[in-house]
Amino acid sequence: MTFAEKLKALRGRMSLRKLADELGVHYSYLSRLESGDLLSASEEFLDRLAAYFDLSEEEQCALYLAADKVPPEVFFLVQKDPERALVALRTAFADELEAHGREIARRLVAIGLSETAAATYVRILRAGCLHEEDLGDVPREALRELLLHRLIFYERQASGRAYFVLDPTTAFRTLWDEALWQAAVTEEELLKLPREEAAHLLEVRRRCRELPELVMPLYGYRRPLVSGQIRIAQDAEELALALAETIARAQKEVVALSRSPRLPQVAPIWEALCDRMAAGVTYRRICDLDEVVDHGLHIKRRDMEETGVQLRVLEAEVISRKFYLIDGRYGVIYWPDEIGDGFALAGQVVENTWLSRKYQREFEIAWDEAIPGELVVDILEEAASELLERAGRILGSEGREWLQMVVGWGIFARFPDLPDEECQRIEEEALTVGLVERREDAGGAPVPRYSLTMADIRRRHVARRMRAVAL
Structure with a gap:
């Protein structure tokens, strides 16, 4: 409700002139206020208005906010007790918050969520954190739906699970990635789909x-951890979402030392990384050769050249630890099998700053030993050319195109132009x-089954360095 609407509601049937006389102000002053001129609404007048109508503290707070003024008690609370200030502001804007929440829920339903799941999302969003003992009548199916779409995550506490909203920028980009994945197309190929399917996907996009823009004003991010705290992730889904939420807080640098097996839920992690790299955060990654092959040469080159990933490759048997470090402060550490x-x-x-420094030293040693990702991709592309030539001779042009997609996109390869039976035949x-x-x-x-090994790539790398020294 605007200030003009509140003023009209307060005076009811009382004429503007009578109210002006009662408050000791000129008629034209009230007239300007009722026409929407907030510049004239002084704190002294607001106090006089609140006293005349005997407004409660909450109503007075709402009156100040409608006039674009900070209520004195809220200003005091912001300095002394920010949490109570937030409660006071939420109370004052209760109607607006309800309307905002309904709009978020409506749009969630429009992209395919159930009404119950959408309402549950808004409830967790507004609460900031919702413990399972406070869920009340929330159906477990709604929580499972939100977890499946990776819009929320949970952490295990001594008294049970506590649910949080995943960073909205990461969550909704991931949701769009999953929609594209299910359609087996890239974003550039959307218009090749049947009209109705393309229209639906464009609406989802x-x-x-x-x-994210609608959700962010209500989103209070979960600080990853307080000093010295440890948070356990007991399965791949928990670890992926915990990692994504921690990366989303990065301000300077993310480093990763990794080898197979890898988390299957890469979309939320990748979207969090892309968002932070776009904001200037550095991302350095060391992986094994299997990851480069499995993820595809096109994808790895794109990550390095377009997205800004600084990638190096190391022999798998040399990688004895697996971890991410965020800003030299937070560590996400995989357990040994x-x-x-x-x-x-x-x-x-x-x-843990001490532990992070220890792992950072290990990372820097491995970084110096690892081979630049650009060189690894160059060498694999040479091997891929031989593989594709052989595929053309044995499988024909269609088989060669199929293998080209596998080489470039790895496990993410999709073949929308090939019937499933034909695709299966070529694969076999x-x-x-x-x-x-x-x-x-x-x-x-x-x-792809390349004919070279990491030892072959290491020899090429050493030879190149020796030539560079000789020059």
């Missing part, structure tokens, strides 16, 4: 771009003749 020398898709988020033939292979770390998807 528009909503996913609008929603109970069987073998690998890593589990679970771990912990730690706020390529497996039989040894052009591709299926690896458990790649989720069983076909990946």
